[in-house]
Amino acid sequence: MQSGQMTWPAGWEQRSRPMVTVVPYVMLAVLAALTVAFKHDQPGSLAIDLALCAAAAVWGLALFTLRPAWRDRAGVMGVFLAGLILFGLVMALRDPWFGVYATVLYFYAFRIIGWPRELYFIASVAVVAGTAQASGLDLDSWAGRFEFLGVLAVNIVPMCLLAWLGEIMMQHHAAREAALSEAREANERLEAALADNAALQERLVEQARTAGVLDERARMAREIHDTLAQGLTGIVTQLHAAEHAADDPAAWRRHHAAATALARESLTEARRSVNELRPEPLETGRLADAIAEVAAVWSARHGVAAQVTVTGVARTMPVEAEVALLRTAQEALANVAKHAATASRVGLTLSYLDQQVALDVRDDGPGFDPNTQHRRDGGFGLVAMRQRIEALSGTLQVESEPGCGAGVSACLPASPLPEVRS
Known part of the structure; x- marks a missing residue:
């Protein structure tokens, strides 16, 4: 995956529409109600907290929920999520229960920011969650500070490791899909080649059959020319000679006998040609x-x-x-x-x-x-x-x-x- 490319999957918006159009605002409303319950006796601080909740909601509506076309723009999504994290951090510093809002921030960070930039946003969200969890620590002492850093590390490291493992799985999935696609294309090319070979084989068989027929026709034509045609020519010649020798009985009989002999030979050759076409001895x-x-x-x-x-x-x-x-x-x-x-x-x-x-x-x-x-x-x-x-x-x-x-x-x-x- 290229740097800055978003991980927004195909069809994700339709499947997760409630997570981006309902859940963030429901959670802000619940947190605002808790804030009212916990700080009803502090009107000034309560007003600031409610204003922060309202500002976060407006920020999400303006840059994300009401702008579906902007969700494919990595720069705009980076600004959007950075603003939400800032709101979440301020609210978590004021009231620890706003640390629950980090779940929404994690959802956005894992989904709308491309690798490896999402690591920075995930770590930032972990800081928000860790800040809320460490609200009761004494940061004025070194022990408290070390505990605070430990809480942050416990939040940051696992979440970043989870993001890294997710990226490896996505790359593996993409590589597998690419291999399957190549295999399908190779199978399609092989099927096309087999179809072409089958068609070529059919053409070759047809050409061979046609060539065989033409060869046999040429052979029979030569056979007829060299046997029957020559014999018939000789018969015609002898009959013409016999006609001209009508006054010479001996010559007439000689030509007549020659024509008869040629006719017999031609008949023999005709029978042999028939046998060439149908080998009767082999049939029995x-x-x-x-x-x-x-x-x-x-x-x-x-x-x-x-x-x-x-x-x-x-x-x-x-x-x-x-x-x-x-x-x-x-x-x-x-x-x-x-x-x-x-x-x-x-x-x-x-x-x-x-x-x-x-x-x-x-x-x-x-x-x-x-x-x-x-x-x-x-x-x-x-x-x-x-x-x-x-x-x-x-x-x-x-x-x-x-x-x-x-x-x-x-x-x-x-x-x-x-x-x-x-």
Whole structure:
């Protein structure tokens, strides 16, 4: 609390209005009545005492009771209380029973004067009370004087100590309120930050979802362009050629057969694209069974032996991981059909390891140089497989060289094997 700042608490005037508007004047009236009773036979002294009571009452009315706006002005309140203390001291010197008026003075001193100035006023009020209490002492002797000083000390020290303890408690209360206020503000900032983070997370999820949809659309567009569109273009070309070769039956049949073959291939590619959207093999079995089914269908279609091997302890994986490995197997087999026509066998190995699941697809075809042919299928191919696997925190490696076949290895993290309890 700053020096000179008043300790007038919020709402104190409303709660303590009787203490400032009634009690001081009632007490003065009671003391005046006692004075009349005790000094009715001393009219001159009685008149002075009553005049002092009236002057104190007028002083309080003029500077405090009738001036609520002045109660926040430390200077005016200091003058007001100093005047009341002076009145109280004079009355206590004249008649000891006026020492009771010190209770009113203490009330004002503790309430309306700021720390540390209130100590001077509290000590002054204690002098008034002590003076009244020591009225019967013989101040002409040293013993009486020492007793008087002792009475003053007994009044001054406890009251000043009480004021000091009250100030410490008020400071502690203010510090606690400040800490609570800071804590509330920190909680509000934290709640706001959490709300912002939640909103940001929602936006990120929505953006990721949108990006996923756009990526899938772009992938399907490339797939359709590189398969169905090219096949249909070839069919149209062969039909036009057959139309121009109407006079040459052999050439017409050749173009017709080529168009039919292209139509069949396009139909196969369309079916494979549908399977890309909905992996039916996974709906009816495990990943190993789905890969075996895909390999069997591919082998029957292309006349190339495809062997599926499963190692390790099979366990359930997230759906997106199983779909990614199944699509990798399908794409790898499709690439073998497109670019390894001389391949005589294909091997697919699904390995369940401690921390990951791996899929290897190898063929004995002519191979290629991975450093110079990044997209040997001209469309979706290896790039799409790598994107699909890496999106799930996995890895995809391609091993090949001209004349030595090719191999694709995809690895995805998986839940570790459960511990075996003895």
